[in-house]
Amino acid sequence: xxxxxxxxxxxxxxxxxxxxxxxxxxxxxxxxxxxxxxxxxxxxxxxxxxxxxxxxxxxxxxxxxxxxxxxxxxxxxxxxxxxxxxxxxxxxxxxxxxxxxxxxxxxxxxxxxxxxxxxxxxxxxxxxxxxxxxxxxxxxxxxxxxxxxxxxxxxxxxxxxxxxxxxxxxxxxxxxxxxxxxxxxxxxxxxxxxxxxxxxxxxxxxxxxxxxxxxxxxxxxxxxxxxxxxxxxxxxxxxxxxxxxxxxxxxxxxxxxxxxxxxxxxxxxxxxxxxxxxxxxxxxxxxxxxxxxxxxxxxxxxxxxxxxxxxxxxxxxxxxxxxxxxxxxxxxxxxxxxxxxxxxxxxxxxxxxxxxxxxxxxxxxxxxxxxxxxxxxxxxxxxxxxxxxxxxxxxxxxxxxxxxxxxxxxxxxxxxxxxxxxxxxxxxxxxxxxxxxxxxxxxxxxxxxxxxxxxxxxxxxxxxxxxxxxxxxxxxxxxxxxxxxxxxxxxxxxxxxxxxxxxxxxxxxxxxxxxxxxxxxxxxxxxxxxxxxxxxxxxxxxxxxxxxxxxxx
Numbered sequence: 444x445x446x447x448x449x450x451x452x453x454x455x456x457x458x459x460x461x462x463x464x465x466x467x468x469x470x471x472x473x474x475x476x477x478x479x480x481x482x483x484x485x486x487x488x489x490x491x492x493x494x495x496x497x498x499x500x501x502x503x504x505x506x507x508x509x510x511x512x513x514x515x516x517x518x519x520x521x522x523x524x525x526x527x528x529x530x531x532x533x534x535x536x537x538x539x540x541x542x543x544x545x546x547x548x549x550x551x552x553x554x555x556x557x558x559x560x561x562x563x564x565x566x567x568x569x570x571x572x573x574x575x576x577x578x579x580x581x582x583x584x585x586x587x588x589x590x591x592x593x594x595x596x597x598x599x600x601x602x603x604x605x606x607x608x609x610x611x612x613x614x615x616x617x618x619x620x621x622x623x624x625x626x627x628x629x630x631x632x633x634x635x636x637x638x639x640x641x642x643x644x645x646x647x648x649x650x651x652x653x654x655x656x657x658x659x660x661x662x663x664x665x666x667x668x669x670x671x672x673x674x675x676x677x678x679x680x681x682x683x684x685x686x687x688x689x690x691x692x693x694x695x696x697x698x699x700x701x702x703x704x705x706x707x708x709x710x711x712x713x714x715x716x717x718x719x720x721x722x723x724x725x726x727x728x729x730x731x732x733x734x735x736x737x738x739x740x741x742x743x744x745x746x747x748x749x750x751x752x753x754x755x756x757x758x759x760x761x762x763x764x765x766x767x768x769x770x771x772x773x774x775x776x777x778x779x780x781x782x783x784x785x786x787x788x789x790x791x792x793x794x795x796x797x798x799x800x801x802x803x804x805x806x807x808x809x810x811x812x813x814x815x816x817x818x819x820x821x822x823x824x825x826x827x828x829x830x831x832x833x834x835x836x837x838x839x840x841x842x843x844x845x846x847x848x849x850x851x852x853x854x855x856x857x858x859x860x861x862x863x864x865x866x867x868x869x870x871x872x873x874x875x876x877x878x879x880x881x882x883x884x885x886x887x888x889x890x891x892x893x894x895x896x897x898x899x900x901x902x903x904x905x906x907x908x909x910x911x912x913x914x915x916x917x918x919x920x921x922x923x924x925x926x927x928x929x930x931x932x933x934x935x936x937x938x939x940x941x942x943x944x945x946x947x948x949x950x951x952x953x954x955x956x957x958x959x960x961x962x963x964x965x966x967x968x969x970x971x972x973x974x975x976x977x978x979x980x981x982x983x984x985x986x987x988x989x990x991x992x993x994x995x996x
Contacts, residue, residue, distance in 0.1 A: 464617060464618045464672060464673065465616075465617040465618070465621075467612075467617070468612035468613075468614070468617035468618060468674055470669060470674075471612040471669070471674045471675070471678070472668060472669060472675065473667045473668070473675055473677065473678070476610070476611070476612070476675075476678055477715075479609055479610050479722070480610060480715075480718050480719050480722040481718070483610060483721075483722035483725060483726055484718045484721055484722050486725075487721060487722075487725050487753055487754075487757050488753065490757055490760065491753050491756045491757050491760070495760065495763075496759075496760065496763055497755070497756040497759045497760050497763075498756055499749075499752040499753045499755075499756040499757075500752055500756075501752065501779055501782060503756070504752065504755050504756060504759070504779075504782035504783075505779070505781045505782055507755075507759060507781070507782050507783070508768075509770060509784050509798070509799040510768030510769075510770065512638060512734075512768070513592075513638075513735070513770045513784070513799065513838065514799050514838075514877070515591075515874060515875045515914075516591035516592050516638065516838065516874070517591065517829070517833050517838050517839070517873050517874055517876075518589055518590050518591055518829060518838065518839055518841070518866070518873065518874075519590050519591060519592035519593065519594055519638075519640070519735075519838065519839070519840045519841070520585040520588065520590040520592075520593050520594065520840070520841055520842075520843065520859075521594050521595075521596075521642070521737075521803055521805070521811075521840045521841060521842035521843070522581075522593070522594065522595040522596060522628075522842070522843060522844075522845065523535055523596050523599070523805075523811040523812040523842055523843075523844045524595065524596065524605065524624070524812065524813075524844065524845045525571075525596060525599050525601060525603055525605060525812065526538070526564070526567050526568055526571045526601060526603050526619065527567075527599065527601060527812045528571070528812050528813045528844065528845065528846055528847040529567040529570045529571050529847045530548075530551075530552070530555075530556075530567060531812075531813050531814050531815045531846070531847065532548060532551050532555075532814060532815065533547060533548050533551075533809070533810065533814055534809060534810035534811070534812065534814055535599065535810055535811045535812030535814075535844070536548075536600075537564075538564045538599075538600070538601035538651070538652075539600065539601075539651050539652065539654075541559065541564060542559060542564075542652060542654050542655035542658075542660055542662060543654050543698070544654075544657075544658065544698075545698075558659070558660075559655070559658075559659075559660035559661060559662075560659045560660050560661060560663075560664065563660060563661030563662065564601065564652075564661075564679075564680075565661065565673075565676060565679055565680075566661075568603070568613075568618055568619045569618070569619065570847065571615075571619040571620060571847055572619065572620055572847070572848065573615075573619070573620035573622060573624070573847070573848065573849040574620075574848050574849060575848045575849040575850050576620065576622070576624070576627075576845075576848075576849025577849065578624075578627040578628045578630065578631035579631045579634070581628070581631070581845075581851065582628070582631040582632050582634075582635045582637065583635070584851065584856060584859060584860075585637070585859070586635050586637065587859070587860060587863045588859035588860065588862050588863040588866075589862060589863045589865075589866035589867070589870060590637065590841075591637055591638060591874070592632075592637055592638035592639065592640055592734065592735055593628065593632045593637055593638075593639055593640070594639075594640035594641065594642055594735055594737060594840060595624065595625055595628050595641060595642070596641075596642045596643075596644065597625055597641040597642060597643050597727050598643055598644065598645050598648075598723065599644045599812075600644045600645075600647040600648050600651045600739075601648075601651065602645075602648045602651070602652075602678075602679050602680070603615070603619075603679065604723070605624040605625050606623055606624065606625035606626060606641075606727065606730065606731070607623040607626060607730070608723070608726060609726065610719070610722050610723050610726050611678055611679075611723065612674035612678060613674065613678060613679040620849075625641060625727070625731060626730070626731065629731045629733075638734040638735060639731070639733055639734055639735070640733050640734055640735025640736060640737060640770070641727050641731060641733045641735075641736060641737070642736075642737035642738070642739070643723070643724055643727070643736070643737070643738055643739070644738075644739040645719075645720050645723055645724070646712075646720060646738065646739060646741035646742045646744070646747065647739060647741045648682075649682055649684050649710075649712040649716050649741075650682075650683070650684045650685065650686045650709070650710065651683070652680045652681075652683040653683045653684055653685050653686060653697055654697060654698070655680065655683060656683050657697075661676065661680075662680045662683055665677045665679075665680045665681060665683075682712075682713070682716055684710050684712070685697045685710055686701050686709050686710060687699065687701050687708075687709070687710065688708055688709065688710055703740070704775075706741065706743050706744040706745065707744075707745050709744060711744060711745070711746040712744065712746050712747075717746060717747065717750050720747075720750060721750050721753060721754060724736075724738075724754050725754060725757055725758075728757065728758050728761055729761075732761070732765060732767075733769065734767065734769050734770065735769065735770045735771075735772075736758060736769065736770070736771050736772070737772045737786065737803075737840075738771075738772065738773060738774070738777075739774070740774040740775060740777070740788070742773065742774075742777045742778075743773075743774065743775055743776060743777035747777070751773075751777070751778060755771055755778075755782060755783065758771060759771075770784055771783040771784065772784045772785070772786035772801060773785065773786065774786050774787070774788060780798060781798075784798075784799055784800060784801060785798070785800040785801070786800070786801045786802070786803060786840075787800065787801070787802045787803075788802070788803055788804075789802075789803070789804050789805075789899050790802060790899055791828070791831065791832065791835075791889045791899050792835050792837070792889065793888060793889040793890065794835065794882065795834070795835045795836055795878050795881075795882040796835055796836050796837065797836070798836070799836055799837070799838070800835075800836065800837045800838070801837055801838040801839070801840055802828075802832055802837055802838075802839055802840070802899065803839075803840040803841075803842060804825075804828065804839070804840075804841060804842065804899050805820075805841070805842035805843070805844070806819055806820055806825070806841060806842065806843050806844075806854075806855045806858050806859070807819055807820075807842075807843075807844055807852075807855070808820060810844060811842055811844060812844040813844035813845060813846050813847070813852060814844070817844075819852075819854040819855065819858060820858065820900065821858065822858050822861035822862050822865070822985065823984065823985045823986075824900060824901075824902075825839075825841060825858065825862055826862055826865050826985050826986055827901070827903050827926050827985075827986060828899055828900075828901075829862075829873065830872075830873070830909045830924045830926065830986055831883070831889075831903075831909055831926075833873055833876065833878075833909075833911055834878060834879075834882040834883050834909035834910055834911055834924075835878065835882045836877070836878045841862075843855045843859070861985075864983070865983065865985050865986070868956065868957040869924075869956050869957060869986070869988045871913075871922070871956065871988075871990075872911055872922035872924055872956065872988045872990075873911070875913070875914055875915065876911035876912060876913060876914055876922065877911070877912055877914040878910070878911065878912065879910035879911060879912045879921060879945075880945040881910060881938050881945070882909065882910060883907065883908050883909040883910055883938075884906075884907075884908050884936070884937055884938050885903070885904065885906045885907030885908055885926075886904060886906055886907065887901060887902070887903050887904060887907045887926075889901070903926035903927060904926065904927050905925055905926070905927030905928055905929045905930065905934070906927075907925075907926040907927065908923050908924065908925055908926070908936055908938075909923075909924045909926065910922065910923055910924075910938070911924075918992070918994050919947050919993065919994060920990055920991065920992065921939075921946070921990075921991040921993065922956075922988055922989065922990060922991070923936055923939070923988070923989040923991060924986050924987070924988045924989075925986065925987045925988075925989070926986050927986075928975075928979050928984075928987060929975055932974055932975055932977065933972055933973065933974055933975065934972075934973050934975055935969065935970045935971070935972050935973075936970050936971040936973065936989075937969060937970035938970070939966065939970060939971035939991070940966065940967065940968055940969060940970050940971070941966040941967055941968055942968075946993055947993050947994070948993040948994060949966065949993065950964065950966055950971060950991055950992065950993055951992050951993060951994070951995035952991075952992040952995050953971075953973055953989055953990065953991050953992070954989070954990040954992075955975070955976065955982075955987065955988070955989060955990075956987075956988040956989070956990050957981070957982060957988070958976060958981065958982050958987075959976050962974060962975070962976075962989075971991075973989065
């Protein structure tokens, strides 16, 4: 028997939510959409042909340098929020998986909402009301957590834009909450003195709804003309391409996952889709002037290469016009290392990287968006990841997934505030620092190139120590962060042995940040021996920072 939640019943009652769609969105046709895309792409191409300082080629873009503001910030907040927070089931891939026969989301959807031909993903939009969304309250929480930049998802793979788009009518200003979510967050973030960014996952939209074409669903039945006051559903669900290139025998089973590390084996996007991707991406730049832009992994598909060059040149040149230095991230090998900033999803590096980089992970373990019954990481594990990342010249972008009503889950709020409590005491070892010659020491090792494999959760010991160095301060300082409290009264930092040639001088003093000053210590051939306080009272149970001086008067 199909069961219908009260929320669904309210939405189905004459589809009252659709009656509030803006007239301009409801009237948009395929032709007007194509015209908007063409106009934006033409604007970008004219600009990247003549603008300075960057041109749309890798050689010119190699002049880019990651700005100091990003290297100083260290910690940001990522926000996965969209229509997928309404079903709140399993993870943020619900919009795709509800059309994948055999997937638990497919079965859940039929049991909970009915057949996909009768109730499709688009029908969640009137239920996405965001009635309790308060951008200022969100950013106030993020600032208390210690974040220095905020990055909402502008458009996820589902094709629903969370901003007031002129390119797609399927956006949060025209329907659903009827609010420019990205715009409100941009205003609130900057009012709090933080940097603002936007992420785009539009590249994956090329194939996102492809399996919806294989059975009786509203994806198969999508229309290309306005119907019943709604814009063409093809502008939400299309192109719905298959993913697999035909096999040697001329067949391709799209239910079989193609190799995510060999995107050249996937069906390449059409030029029309690439133009739409460029139009949407640069529209965000024009409307919100983001300090930071994040692209998901599928931009690594070879067909995106010329578009990435055009986008990067356009984005960097617009920043230069405002005397700003923006940050653009890429994953894996999708861009050359010297033209943008590497991002590693739910992973880490096993050593220090000379170029700045970033890892992104989530407070929630199983989903980036809000999902009922998800599990949450501890503040301790996330601070340890932050400390490890910063010691290797990286930043941590930490995700939260708000509920459909605009509230942030209490579990996430608690973790964020606990991280903020630690950073308020120990932030001097994080913000504005640069890596020491050696990132750290201890028995716990990250897997080599532990990327994209959910390898970012590790348990550390008191012998695991991470280093950072002050930057631009009057007195050069070294920070040694212990990722556990030593079981004995003395801890040994082997890296800081007597005569270490990479120290600016002999150690002359050591303090416990937030605790006792002038700790007893000795530098010996086997390391720096430090006598620790007898108790961690007032220091918490997360991590402990030693401030090490080499220029005492």
